[in-house]
Amino acid sequence: MSSGQAPPRSEPFAGFDAAGGGPPRPGPGERSADLRTWLRDLALGARFAVGGGREGWTRTLLTAVGVGLGVTLLLLTASVPAMVHTHSGKEHARESASEGYIAHPGDRTLLWADAGTTYHDHDITGYLLHPEGKQAQLPPGLESWPADGTMVVSPALRELLASAPLLRQRLDHKVTGTIGKAGLVGPADLYFYAGSDHLVARDAQYRHGNADRISGFGSPDRSDALGAPLEMLLIVVLVVLLLPVAVFIGTAVRLGGERRDRRLAALRLVGADIRMARRIAAGEALLGALFGLALGTVLFLAGRQLAAEVSVMSMSAFPSDLAPNPALTVLIVLAVPLASIAVTLAGLRGTAIEPLGVVRQALGRRRRLWWRLLPPAAGLALLAPLFGKVHNGSGINEYQVAAGAVLLLIGVTAVLPWAVEAAVGRLRGGPVAWQLATRRLQLSSSASARMVSGVTVAVAGAIALQMLFNGVSGDYVHSTGADTRRAQAVVDGTMADTARLAADARAIAAAPGVRQVYGYGRVEATRPDAGSLPRRADTQYPDLPLDVGDCTALRQMARITSCRPGSVFLVPPTDDAYGAADYRKYLRPGARIDLNGPDGDTYTGSPRLWRIPAAAVGVRSRADATGSHAWGVLATPQAVAGASLGELDGWLSVVLDPDRTDAIEHARNAVAALGPDLDVFTLYDTRTKAGFVQIRRGLFAGAAFTMALIGAGLLVTMLEQLRERRKLLAVLVAFGTRRSVLGWSVLWQTAVPVVLGLLLAVAGGIGLGAALLAMVRRPFHTDWAGVGTMAGVGAGVVLAVTLLSLPPLWRLMRADGLRTE
Incomplete structure (x- = not known):
């Protein structure tokens, strides 16, 4: 070898990179792997993954199972937006399409009234229906109108009725059909429609009647932003x-x-070389991931078919509702x-x-x-x-x-x-x-x-x-302000007189598990000269509440030391800005008030004057079981025996036996037997949005x-x-x-x-x-x-x-x- 001539470059052993300690240098013509080289090495790695006998297949299958489980959940998550959109659309499709009051019946109008109830932890939605015209729109999921005394139920409610005798006593209509999929949010939806010929349209002031007149179904989405x-x-x-x-x-x-x-x-x-070895390793992992992708898709499709049988935290969906978002699916x-x-x-x-x-x-x-x-x-x-x-x-x-x-x-x-x-x-x-x-x-x-x-x-x-x-x-x-130690449920509704109030209270108190029922009836009175005032839109008719109840009920509303039949109490407003002037002017011993309160801003009918007894005693307000503060006139039934009260807005507080878990169900059944004009509300300490x-x-x-x-x-x-x-x-x-x-x-x-x-x-x-x-x-x-x-x-x-x-x-x-x- 002559001087100045470079020594011959020795070839490395097979499989060894050239010495030098750094990363391997690519050979001639292999400066960087192109797409074809990548695909060749990835395919070679895939062949090694499936051609390695039982060990290779076991490893690939384990990888596929792991990836498949993850892909299943990702596809399920990608289905949530479509499911939420579908559920929201079905919810609004079965709501009233009317945005204002409809005074007169027509070919397309119908009457409907809320008849929902609760059974233990299950909220059951239901409506009473009566078509007024031949072209009235059917609710989604119904093929015909239910006749009087019959009802069409969801499949989940049909199963619940079969296993809940107490609920069947309350919803005693004859089941004649099943609500179709178009009228249900999910397979676990508890829903029913019942026919009734006893519905009466409410007036414009929403005071008389027991049903709303609507033009059909399908309301726009006005849900509040989160x-x-x-x-x-x-x-x-x-x-x-x-x-x-x-x-x-x-x-x-x-x-x-x-x-x-x-x-x-x-x-x-x-x-x-090292680069090729790494690409081959990536090909092995890629095959397992592709198998996992396929397995995850199969598991998702199989699990989607079982969605109708599964309900998590009262959430359920039909298999067709679980459709992954296309963009998210492509991304996965x-x-x-x-x-x-x-x-x-x-x-x-x-x-x-x-x-x-x-x-x-x-x-x-x-x-x-x-x-x-x-x-x-x-x-x-x-x-x-x-x-x-x-x-x-x-x-x-x-x-x-x-x-x-x-x-x-x-x-x-x-x-x-x-x-x-x-x-x-x-x-x-x-x-x-x-x-x-x-x-x-x-x-x-x-x-x-x-x-x-x-x-x-x-x-x-x-x-x-x-x-x-x-x-x-x-x-x-938010705290409701209710005191669930004093009462656990409230019944409200329109009652003809104090005798009906007392009779309903006795009927509810007779239900198993009910310890006590007490309540009052309210009349919205007004100023004594309301009947002689000009009938103009700017005429003021102050609300002067008169609450009628026995001494037990009145003691829940005010701090009363002595009460007997015939007693009357005057309770000032808790807030000086609300009703204070009306209280001082009209609500005083010996003063007269008109028990014929106006319907909204309109005074109709004849005056029904009543004089507050001179012996009326002033007392302070007390929060009742619902957390509300009453003010105005509190009177026992004997004190207003000769007065023409008219219809009362009744409120009955129900005290339940805590040792009987089904006490509230017996109370609801007793209220349902009294007629559709009464509603039952369970009291809770808090309310969640x-x-x-x-x-x-x-x-x-x-x-x-x-x-x-x-x-x-x-x-x-x-x-x-x-x-x-x-x-x-x-x-x-x-x-x-x-x-x-x-x-x-x-x-x-x-x-x-x-x-x-x-x-x-x-x-x-x-x-x-x-x-x-x-x-x-x-x-x-x-x-x-x-x-x-x-x-x-x-x-x-x-x-x-x-x-x-x-x-x-x-x-x-x-x-x-x-x-x-």
Whole structure:
């Protein structure tokens, strides 16, 4: 070799990259892999996945099961918008189409009256119908009008009536048909239409009659907007439910890592470079993801057919209502395979694949923390500008909120591998089972962290949501002011006179489980000279309430020390701005009032004057069982015996026996027997806004599906890890290791990452919850009991999965695991 001539370049051994320590240099003509090369290597990887015998098929099927479970939930979530739209459309289609009062019957008019009721925790919607014209529109789902005394019911209500004799006594109409699918929101809908020839149209003042005259069905959608806080709550709910699914899919496509590494080393030995080996590995994962996509579609279609049989938190849907949004479906179909390729390539980024084996993190570098803190920092930076700016009446950037929440939760999963590595690296000594577990964690901390990452994200999100729910609940959960210790139900309706009031009270009190019934009848009186005033629109007719009841009822309305038949009491308004001038002028001992109160702004009929007794006593108002304060004249029936009261607006408070759970049902049956003019209302301490209730129900239903998915996915992941270590387990048993020791080692291998993951979940969840509370301008508060519950649920899921994996573990430790090829 002459001077100045470059030494000949030696060829590397087959399968080895050129020396140099850096990344492999592409050969001539292979500067970068084109699409054709990618497709060839991906197809080759798919062939290896299905051509590796039983082991290859088992690994691919396990991956497909894991991905398929995630795809099922994603498709279900993509169906929610269409389902909500369909449900809303059906709700409005069966509501009244009339927007104003209809005075006279016509060819298209009909009468309808609310006849809904409640049975235990089931709200039953129903209407009495009577067509006035031959062309009256039928309600959706009906083929003909129900005759008088008959009713058409939903399938769910038909089943409930068959199993609830008390409800059947109340709804005693003869069932002659079933409401069609077009008239029902869901298969669990409790709905009925009953025919009645006893309906009388109400007048313009809504005081006389028992039914509304309408022109048909189908009202426009005028539902109130959720408001910024509730909309933000909905966004966070979707993030919390879907992010664990995405994390789980990313874990599922990495199953079978150790066996795959040995195949990749063999490929390197026969001449494949690192890039090609990685593309082949991505092809194996891609095939499992495609099978998972197909399996998820099949599971979704099969589960959709069972939707009619399932009701979660009173929510149900027909199979046809569960139609995934086309755009979201396309996104899922594209994202799942691409994510499998990206996750596989990212997982091999720190792996040295050589012909004689695979070394992960060949340089032995410890994981760095700083870059793992960047996602939560970026998420906090996105949410910080919204602090204090999310309130009712304000707008909200949905993408900014969703991105910020996603980044904060991703930060929890990013920190988890570092935390597991840092913690298990310091573990030494202990029992044999503990040493086996810690050594395994030290060798494969990434796999252990990935296994519990889904649980960690789910728990962190649940803690944040709980903090947000508790923070904004005051805006959507209001106190009714009712005192449920004094009465548990109220009956109201129009009554002819005080005798009817007393008779109805006795009838209700005779029902089983009813301890006491007391109440009053109200007459809206007015000024004594109302009948002689000019009949003009600007004439003022003050409302002067007169309440008639026995002493027991009056003592519930005012602070009365002495009461006997014939007593009359004067109660001033609790608010000086409401009725104060009328009270001083007209409501005083010896003054006269006109019991013929006007219908709205119109005075009709003849005056019915009544003089307030001179012995009337002034008393202070007291909140009744409903939380209302009465004012005006309180009189016993004997004091108004000679007065012409006319119809009364009756209010009866019902006290129930707390030891009889069916007492309220007997009371409702007794009221139903008194006629359709009376309604029963159960008293509650709080009232919750419907939109808030729906989101909370949706969260519980979605959380149940998500935790079930995570549990199933954990089981698949753990079984795959045990299958990969079958030979090692068999060797340990052959050398005399007790099976119980190996069982405890598996439990400890799961427990350590779970504890670390739950600690991170608590910290991350509280951090995200604090940010969300700051956005809606609520003080920071943590419900530690709730935090403990959420963490306990997550730990329970992992414990259940671990226990379910023990039977396969015993089988894997048999001697036939020593066989090899």
